[in-house]
Amino acid sequence: MPNLQLPGVVETSNNLGMVAITADAGSCNFMIRSLLDSGSEALADEIVSLFALSGTVAEKAGHYPGWAPNPGSPLLALCRSVYAREFGGESTVQVIHAGLECGLIVARYPDLDMVSFGPTIRGAHAPGERVEIATVGHCWRLLQAILTAIAAAADGAAVAAGRRR
Known part of the structure; x- marks a missing residue:
């Protein structure tokens, strides 16, 4: 690669x-x-x-295992759209160098589309590691909104296909 x-x-x-x-x-x-x-x-x-x-x-x-970014990810596009709707601005998308569990998961399920997001952490894995508390609430709100959007999209697809979930 x-x-x-x-x-x-x-x-x-x-x-x-x-x-x-x-x-x-x-x-x-x-x-x-x-x-x-x-x-x-x-x-x-x-x-x-x-x-x-x-x-x-x-x-x-x-x-x-590694986890290479996929800028064309449909899930990433959905997450960015939901973020913009929920918070009234564009999200920041970053590629970071870390040992994320996403690499372990995608090694087993290579066709799985996934994103990773979380609260703002300072000094990760070091003495004095801390989290910005306000960002925890934002992540929770974003997760709920993303799951709601995914469920709505699945329901819409089922209706379009002539069946109900």
Whole structure:
């Protein structure tokens, strides 16, 4: 899969997680994340190869699948429309570099259309992590409105097809 070329967005990264050193051995855990599975695989292969050059054994395990953005997503279009109606303005759509559960879900159900949204979080996964409380209520309101719009669209499709749900 080609590079997505999204200005300002990290595609693939590596984080050194846990390191354990004893008198006889050592181990370290690298946590690779990518929007693209091909990106994380390539970086993992490179890390394993670099360790092999030093005569050190390295193994790959625990792949975390990527989740590439789909700007043509019908669900995204619906969500943006609902947001505009509910809040009287355009939503901000962002691609972020993170290990979202969406990657795990879409790996199992590749044809599933999905979006991810949530409250504004500052300092995620770090001491002092916090959430902007007002944005939690906005997310709840948006979720309810999106589900209502999806149900209305399904009912409309059923009526158009000559059947009731």
